[in-house]
Amino acid sequence: MSAAAARIDSFSFHGDAGAALRNVQLSVRPGTLTAVLGGSGSGKTTLGKLLAGWLRAGHSGVLHGSLALGAEVLEFRGGSGDPRINPAAWSGRVGYVPQDAGAILSSVRSTVAEELAFGLENRGVARPEMIRQVARIAEQTGLSALLDRDPAQLSGGELRRLAVACAVIVEPQVLVLDEPLASLDAEGAGELRALVDGLLDAGTAVVLLSQAADALARNAGHWIILDGGTAVAEGPPADVEKGAVLRDAGVLAEGPDTGTPVRLPTAAAVAPGSVVPGSVAPAAAVPVLELRGIGFGYAAAKTPTGRPAKGPAGSLPASDLLRGVDLTVLPGEIVAITGTNGTGKSTLLRHFNGLLRPQAGEVLVEGRSIAGIRTGRIAASVGLLFQQPRDQLFERTVLREVGFGLRRLAGSPEAAAGRAQEALAAVGLSDAAQAHPAELASSRQRLLALATVLARRPAVIALDEPTVGLDRHGIERLQHATAAAAARGAGVVLVTHDLAYARTNAHRVLALDGGSLREL
Amino acid sequence: MSLHPLTALTAACCAAVVTTAAGSWPLSVAVALAAALLAARAGVAARVLTAAGVILGPLFLSLLVLHGLFFPEGHTVLAQWGPARITAEGLDFALELGSRTAASVLLLLLFSFTVSVPDLVTALAARRVPPQFSFVLASTLTLVPAMAGRLEKIRRAQEARGLVVERGLLSRLAAARLQAVPLVLGLVEDAGARAQALDARGFGTPGPRTSYRQLQDPPAQRILRAAALLLAAAAVVLRLVTAWPAAVPA
Numbered sequence: 001m002s003a004a005a006a007r008i009d010s011f012s013f014h015g016d017a018g019a020a021l022r023n024v025q026l027s028v029r030p031g032t033l034t035a036v037l038g039g040s041g042s043g044k045t046t047l048g049k050l051l052a053g054w055l056r057a058g059h060s061g062v063l064h065g066s067l068a069l070g071a072e073v074l075e076f077r078g079g080s081g082d083p084r085i086n087p088a089a090w091s092g093r094v095g096y097v098p099q100d101a102g103a104i105l106s107s108v109r110s111t112v113a114e115e116l117a118f119g120l121e122n123r124g125v126a127r128p129e130m131i132r133q134v135a136r137i138a139e140q141t142g143l144s145a146l147l148d149r150d151p152a153q154l155s156g157g158e159l160r161r162l163a164v165a166c167a168v169i170v171e172p173q174v175l176v177l178d179e180p181l182a183s184l185d186a187e188g189a190g191e192l193r194a195l196v197d198g199l200l201d202a203g204t205a206v207v208l209l210s211q212a213a214d215a216l217a218r219n220a221g222h223w224i225i226l227d228g229g230t231a232v233a234e235g236p237p238a239d240v241e242k243g244a245v246l247r248d249a250g251v252l253a254e255g256p257d258t259g260t261p262v263r264l265p266t267a268a269a270v271a272p273g274s275v276v277p278g279s280v281a282p283a284a285a286v287p288v289l290e291l292r293g294i295g296f297g298y299a300a301a302k303t304p305t306g307r308p309a310k311g312p313a314g315s316l317p318a319s320d321l322l323r324g325v326d327l328t329v330l331p332g333e334i335v336a337i338t339g340t341n342g343t344g345k346s347t348l349l350r351h352f353n354g355l356l357r358p359q360a361g362e363v364l365v366e367g368r369s370i371a372g373i374r375t376g377r378i379a380a381s382v383g384l385l386f387q388q389p390r391d392q393l394f395e396r397t398v399l400r401e402v403g404f405g406l407r408r409l410a411g412s413p414e415a416a417a418g419r420a421q422e423a424l425a426a427v428g429l430s431d432a433a434q435a436h437p438a439e440l441a442s443s444r445q446r447l448l449a450l451a452t453v454l455a456r457r458p459a460v461i462a463l464d465e466p467t468v469g470l471d472r473h474g475i476e477r478l479q480h481a482t483a484a485a486a487a488r489g490a491g492v493v494l495v496t497h498d499l500a501y502a503r504t505n506a507h508r509v510l511a512l513d514g515g516s517l518r519e520l
Numbered sequence: 521m522s523l524h525p526l527t528a529l530t531a532a533c534c535a536a537v538v539t540t541a542a543g544s545w546p547l548s549v550a551v552a553l554a555a556a557l558l559a560a561r562a563g564v565a566a567r568v569l570t571a572a573g574v575i576l577g578p579l580f581l582s583l584l585v586l587h588g589l590f591f592p593e594g595h596t597v598l599a600q601w602g603p604a605r606i607t608a609e610g611l612d613f614a615l616e617l618g619s620r621t622a623a624s625v626l627l628l629l630l631f632s633f634t635v636s637v638p639d640l641v642t643a644l645a646a647r648r649v650p651p652q653f654s655f656v657l658a659s660t661l662t663l664v665p666a667m668a669g670r671l672e673k674i675r676r677a678q679e680a681r682g683l684v685v686e687r688g689l690l691s692r693l694a695a696a697r698l699q700a701v702p703l704v705l706g707l708v709e710d711a712g713a714r715a716q717a718l719d720a721r722g723f724g725t726p727g728p729r730t731s732y733r734q735l736q737d738p739p740a741q742r743i744l745r746a747a748a749l750l751l752a753a754a755a756v757v758l759r760l761v762t763a764w765p766a767a768v769p770a
Contacts (some may be wrong), residue, residue: 049716052720053720054716054717054719054720055716087716087719087720087724088719088720088721088722088723088724088725090720091719091720091721091722092722095720096720098713098717100713103710103713103714103717104717104720104721105717106717106718106721106723107659107662107714108637108638108641108655108658108659108662109638110636110637110638111638113732114638114732114733117732118721118723118732119721119722120730120732121729121730121731121732122651122721122722122723122725122729123722123725123729124727124728124729124730125730126730127730127731127732127734130730130732131732134732166721170722350676353679353680355676355679355680374679374684375676375679375680376679376682376683376684376685377684379679379680379681379682379683380682382680383680383681384680386676386677386680388673388677390702390705390706391670391673391674391677391678391702391706392677392678392680392681392702393701393702394678394698394699394701394702395701404681405681405682405683409682438705452681453681456681456682
């Protein structure tokens with residue numbers, strides 16, 4: 001018998017004209033893994049949240065269809081007589097781990113153990129039993145050594161495991177995981193896969209929502225492919241993979257064929273003074289970016305007064321993250337920097353435009369030191385795409401967003417408008433020019449943030465984990481946009497945990513390891 | 521020995537009540553200084569004083585204008601411009617009221633910046649305060665630091681897009697607007713997701729709940745709290761008794 005089943009004839013959010021989901025059916029048996037794959041905006045999360053009671057019929061939208069848990073079947077006809085789901089009781093049977101793992105945390109608990117206990121506290125479980133349960137689930141999820149840590153201080157992989165633990169501590173029969181591997185490094189992903197295997201062995205039915213046919217998805221016995229809110233294919237992975245449906249739906253393939261290889265422009269071929277395509281870097285080409293012996297560390301220890309400890313001038317604190325980092329980026333060159341979570345990749349990028357200032361060494365942009373120049377000014381030469389695109393966006397429309405501050409750079413309003421349109425076209429957002437940035441799906445927000453960087457045509461483009469959250473279509477836009485920027489003569493530095501993407505899309509791949517860079 | 525959050529709360533509130541009841545500016549100033557000193561010892565002096573400045577600055581100004589310049593009962597005139605006159609009595613009254621408020625504000629800020637929020641939530645839960653109330657309280661106490669962290673991230677992201685904030689007021693206001701948009705949208709979005717997560721984790725469930733975290737509440741602190749409450753009550757009664765004849769119109 002199935003542990004859970006859903007038949008969604010249609011589901012539409014209140015206030016939306018169209019249906020977010022149509023004609024999707026799902027049935028999962030205990031101890032099996034089912035993968036729901038689709039590009040961004042395909043309705044995966046909506047399906048997962050409906051199944052787990054995070055979105056409730058009547059409360060969040062109108063549902064026609066049925067939800068079944070074990071022998072209990074709830075029929076929804078979109079009327080006021082529909083059954084009501086009690087989210088607390090429902091979550092005891094279907095757990096859900098959101099893509100943003102931190103969102104499941106209560107945010108008012110100070111240790112991992114207390115966060116784990118939160119769901120039990122609310123259900124009135126006696127304290128001795130709670131202590132047993134917390135120890136058991138911590139053992140199962142590999143959190144035993146972290147029980148006294150502050151949840152806010154966990155790494156991405158640890159946080160994801162805590163989120164899973166919070167969902168499974170009440171022992172649901174079904175667990176829905178939304179993009180569980182997103183932004184995890186190889187080690188974190190491996191640990192999470194082991195955790196899922198353990199849950200499957202224990203008889204939990206696991207539903208995976210993902211836009212990549214990754215290693216985890218390949219373990220699934222059944223795939224459902226969503227595109228535009230409807231199921232376009234389903235069956236055993238081997239059968240589904242035969243056609244072009246995965247690719248058309250925007251699902252990323254795992255492994256060395258991440259994205260389609262693009263023809264990389266030859267580095268420095270378009271450097272000023274050199275117009276011969278395919279020529280090697282002329283010795284005289286001025287690097288667009290040069291790091292000389294960068295040293296940096298966050299003050300880890302705090303003094304008793306709460307102020308960060310400062311070492312004597314010129315000396316590095318003991319906990320330095322970067323030690324003597326040297327890097328030279330030529331015009332037209334694409335450099336990828338990889339490394340595990342927490343090695344300081346983002347920290348290094350922030351030195352390019354002065355958001356962080358080195359404690360040792362110096363940064364040169366287009367041959368000039370940026371010491372003492374304000375970040376807002378350096379931004380004319382260095383464009384930086386952050387991990388959280390939403391933090392970068394603030395205008396009323398997509399077009400205004402890209403056009404922000406362009407007039408000063410482009411010279412005339414016409415030139416600025418042209419550049420804005422061109423940048424939007426490069427990332428495939430021309431059709432959304434008048435939309436509000438906040439209404440875009442998160443993957444399109446990332447592409448919009450990329451467009452705001454491209455439109456300024458900086459000499460150095462720095463991208464922090466640009467592939468995260470992008471589906472196949474988005475990845476292709478990103479590949480072409482970075483290749484085009486490099487062809488124009490920009491130096492591109494991208495930080496990614498995705499080694500396959502780095503190898504396909506960069507001239508050089510460097511690893512940040514132990515505080516310094518080495519060639520891979 | 522660390523203070524039970526309720527002991528700290530009681531101490532702060534009772535000290536504020538006693539100071540208000542006493543109505544003597546040297547005492548108020550002494551209490552305010554003591555609060556500032558304790559804040560410095562706890563390493564939160566900068567944050568407490570900044571917040572106090574934001575709250576008390578406008579208040580002091582209005583007190584000076586209202587009572588310093590226009591105090592009807594004042595007769596010892598120190599200076600006069602038309603209807604506005606500085607009287608010794610008016611200044612005295614403004615000083616009295618200002619120092620009293622400053623003491624109370626500093627005490628409560630000291631408490632809110634030093635209290636361990638999880639301990640406070642645990643203490644309230646143990647006293648059967650509705651969890652929704654303690655959640656709102658805890659979120660409020662953690663909201664300001666969380667917002668500050670978020671604003672910093674937004675500012676960095678926007679500077680990286682070429683936003684230059686000049687020293688002028690107009691430039692700062694424009695920058696504030698640009699930062700407010702992602703901040704507010706982000707907070708609203710988070711609140712929606714958080715509500716769904718809290719529901720799913722049984723937060724809204726009626727019925728008894730238990731607590732994993734346990735707090736030490738030594739008998740000495742219970743006695744201290746009772747004593748502080750008695751003292752505060754006595755101060756209020758004493759104040760009422762001594763002020764009574766004067767307060768009743770003849």
